[in-house]
Amino acid sequence: MKDTAQPLIQIEGLTKVFYTDEIETHALSGVHLSVNKGEYVAMSGPSGCGKSTLLSIIGLLDTPTGGRYTLNGRTVENLDFGERSRIRNQEIGFIFQSFNLIGDLTVYENVELPLTYRQKMPAAQRKQRVMESLERVGMAHRIRHYPSQLSGGQQQRVAVARALSGKPSILLADEPTGNLDSRNGEAVMELLQELHRDGATICMVTHDPRFARHAQREVHLFDGKVVAEEELKKLMQEASA
C-alpha cells in the first residue's frame, strides 16, 4: 500500500549561486518542490536549467545557498559532511547516467559497497540484501563479473541494484538512460516503473520527454525556477526566437 500523503521531500525557496571569480551564476532561484512518499517525479528542462543541481542538492551531494530542504521530516540543508554522508547512505539511492560502478570491484562488491559503510550491519544481512537487490534487477547470475565484462544495460541494472541495496527512502536517477541505446534505455525505464509500482519513491532527471512520461508527475525547470509546462513551452519559444 503506497503512502502518498506525507511529503518525503519538502523544498521551499531553494537557491543555489555559483561564484566564479567575480561572476555570480544563479543555478536555482527560489525553487519550491514537494515529493511524497511513493511518488515518481521526473524533472526536465533544457540544458543548464538547474535540474542536475537540484538533484545534487536533493541527494545531499551539494548544499543550497538559501532556502529550506526537509527530507523525511528532517531539515537537512545545513548538515555537516559526515551527517550528510550518513543520510545519503541510509535514505538515498543514486543511479547515475554513466553508471559509476567501480571497475576494480565485482558486481557483488559494487552492490555491497553502500552497505559496507554501515558499520553495524552483519555480514549475513549484507549478503542477503545484495542478493535480493541483484535478483530484483536480474543480475544475480553475474556476481563475480567485473563491470567491464558487462554491457551498458547490465551495468546500469547493477547500478540500480546498488541503489536499492541500502533500502533507501528515495531513488535519485540522473539521466539514467543517457548512456544507453534505446532498447536498454527502455529496459531500465521498465525497471524503474516496476520499482515504483512496488512502492519506491523516485526522482529522475531527464531531458527526454519519452522517458519523462513514465513518471507520475513532471516538474519543469527553466533558468533555475520551476515552471508550468505551458510556461516552459512559451519560454522555450521566446528563447529560440
Place this chain on the structure above:
Amino acid sequence: MKTLLQNARYCLRLLRKNPGFSAVAVITLALGIGANSAIFSVIYAVLLAPLPYKNPDQLVMVWSKIQGNNNVVSAGDFLDWKRNSTVFQELVAWTGAAFNFATSGEPERIVGRASTPGAYRLVGTDMFLGRDFLPEEGELGKDHVVILTHRLWERLGGDREIVGKQMKLDGQPYTVVGVTPPGQADRLEAQFQVPLAFRPEQVSHDTHWLLVIGRLKPGVSIAQAQSNMDLVTSQMAKEHPTSNHGWGASVEALHNDFFPRESQQILWLLMAAVGLVLLIACANVANLVLAKGTTRLKEAAVRTSLGATRWDVFGQFLTESLVLAGIGGLLGIGLASLLIRILVLKLPPDQLPSEAEITLNMPVLFFTVAATTLAGVLFGCAPAWHAAKVDPNETLKEGGRSGPGASRNRLRKVLVVSEFALALTLLSAAGLALHSLWKLSRVDLGIQPDHLLTFGLTAPREEPRQPAHILSFYRQVLDRVQTLPGVINVEAENGMPLRGTGIGMPFSVAGQTVTDPAQRPAAMFLMATPSYYKTLAIPLTAGREFTERDSENSTRVAIVNEAFAKKYLAGVDPLHQRLLIERLVPGQGKIESAVGWQIVGVSRDIRNGGIRGEGYPEIAVPFAQSPWPEVNIVVRTAQDPGAMGKMVANAVHSINAEVALEQIRTMDDIVDESLITDRFSTALFGGFAVLALVLAGVGIYGVMAFAVAQRTHELGLRIALGARHEDVIQLVLREGLVLAGIGLAVGLLGAYAAGRALSGLLYGVGSLDLPAIAAVAIILLTAAFVACYIPARRAAGVDPMAALRYE
C-alpha cells in the same frame, strides 16, 4: 576489522592490476626500509642491545686513572683492589698473549689472552666443552692449561674429545680444559685463553699492563663502586707513595666501554642517512600514489555519494598505502637480510664490539614494522586526504573536472622539491666524506711508505729473558735479511708508523725539579735499531741518527720528535737536554729506576698515532740500550716488497726455525688498512647517496611525465599555434629544472647541517665544503636534466591534431 581486510584485499587486487606501478613503489619502499633495517640492526647490536652476558648491568671495567686519563692497571694495584675493595663479586685481569703455535706447515703466531682464572664465570658464559680455569690454575707451575675459542677449536678439527688433550704453545705442553661457545669470543682477535699467573717480579705497582673487568655485587651502583675504589686507591697512594701517588681508579659500565665515541657518531649518522633515503622513498611513492589517485577521483566520489564519510575514504586509501608499505616492508626485510650479510662480510675487523651480533632479530623486525607503518602513513596520508576531500558533485558531473587539481599538483611539486633537498643533503654528506677520504689518502705520513715490507717477530722464549739473548737474536735477523738481494735497509722497532709503540713512559728533563712523580709528563717510547730513520726515510731536523756505536755499554742516547721538542723543550736546545726515564726490563713487565738519556737528535714527526693524528710526542732510544722481545721488522726493498715475504721468512727461519713471522704485509697495506674505516663509512654514505640520487631522479621523472600526460591538450594547442619542438622541450625542462633548483636551494641548509654533524669525523675539510656541494649540485642537476628530458621529448612529439581531437 572486516572492512580493513576488505580494503586490503581490494588493494592487493589493484596492485596486481597495475604491475608497473606496484613494482616501482614496492622496490622503492623496499630499498628505503631495507637500508634502514640493516643499519638499525648494527645500531641495535652495538648500542642498544644488552650485553649477551648474565646480569650485564653488573659488569664493569675498572681502569687506573692518572691525570684524568684512563690507563691500564699494574699487577700490584689489581691484587690490592681485589683484596681491599668491597663492592665486587669478582675482579679479573687480563692481558694480550701470543704464542708460536706448531702446525704441519710453518710456525704460526697466534694471538690470545692471559687472564686470571674465572673470566668466563664472571661474565656468565657457559663453556661449549669443558670448563673455565680453576682458581689454582692461576698459580705458577699449574698454569699450563688453555681454553680455545670455538673458532680455533673448529680450525683444529672440531674434536669433541679435545678436553684433556695437550697442545704445544711456544714449544711447551698445554692441556686443553675448555672450548668457548660459538659467537662472541669468536669475534675477538684472541683465539685462546691461558691463565695469567703472576711471577713475583711482575707484581709491582709501577708497570701498568693489565685490563680489569669486574662484576658488581647485587644492588651496588657504579657510583657506589666508584666511591669505594676512590677510598681503596687513596689508601694505596698512602701505602705506596712512590708508585701510586696521583693514581686513582675509574669504574665504568662494560657496555661500549671499548667502542669509540666517533664510531658511535658514525653509526647514528648512517642511521640519519638511511632515514633520509626512506623519506625520499616515501616522497617518491607519495608522488606515484598521488598520480595514481588522480585516476581514482571518480571512485572516491562514487564512494562518497554512496554514503562513505571522509574518514571511510581516507581509511580506504590509507589502508591501500599501508598494504603497499607492508609488501615493501616484507621485501625490505629480505633486502635487509642481504645487506646485513654484506655488512658483516665487508665490515673491517675489530670495528665493532665483539658482543655485537648483527642479525635480523625481533627488535630489528619490530623496528622494520614501525618503519614500514611510518612509511605507509607518511606517503599515504596526503593522497588519502586528497581522495577524502574530493567534491563528489563536481567529480561525478558528466564532463566534470577530473584533472588533478591545483593543490594536488602543488603537493607533487613540493614533494619533488623535498626529494631534491634531501638528496642534496645526503649527497653533500657523502661528498664531504669522500673529500675527507681523498685528503686522508694524500696525507704526508712523515715516512716514505712505498717499497717497505713489515712483519712482527718475537725473540725465542728463554727463561729468564736476557737482554743479551734478545739483542743477539735480532742482530742475526737484521744481518741476515740485510744480505738478501733486493734489500736496501732493514730495521727493528717496538712500534710501527700509524700504530704507535704501545708503550708510554713518564719522563723528566734533567735539571728540572720533580715535586710529584705522578705529575710527570709522558711520551711514546720507541726502541729502534740504528737504521730506523734511513729505512723509513724519516729526516732529522737536528743532531744525528743512532749508530752501531750506541751500544748497551755506551752513553744512553735518545732522539725526540718535533712534537716532543715543541711541547716539552720549547725555548731550549734539545740537543743539550738529558731525559730521565725508568729502564724497562724486557720480558718481565717491570721497570727499574730512572737513568739519563742524552738527546742527540730531533726527528721530523711521523703519523705515530694513526693517520689522522698529527704526531704524538715521542722519545726514541737505541734498541741496543733498551732491547725488547717483541718487535716489528721493516725492510726497505728495491723491488715489489709484497713479493719478498717468502724470501725474508726463509732468512729468519734459517736462524731459528721455530719463530713465527706475524702479519707479513707491506707498509702500503698498513696505510690502506688505516683508511679502512673511513673508506667503509664513505662507501656506505656514498651508496645511500647514490640511492637518493636515483630516487630523486625517478621522482622528478615521474612528476614531469605525469605533467606532460596531463597537459597533452595544452601542448598540442601550443604546437598548433606555432610552438617549435625546442620551445616545448624548453618549457618542460624549465619547469623540471626550476623544481630541482628550488630543491637544491632548500637542500643547502640540509647540506650545512650535514656538514656540521660530520665535522668531528672529517679530515682536512670544513663543514661547509663548497667544492663538494657544487659537485653534488651539478650531479643532481644533471640527473634532473636527464629525468626531465625524456618527458620533454615526449611532449615535443605530441600530435596537435590527435591532442585536440582527444579533448
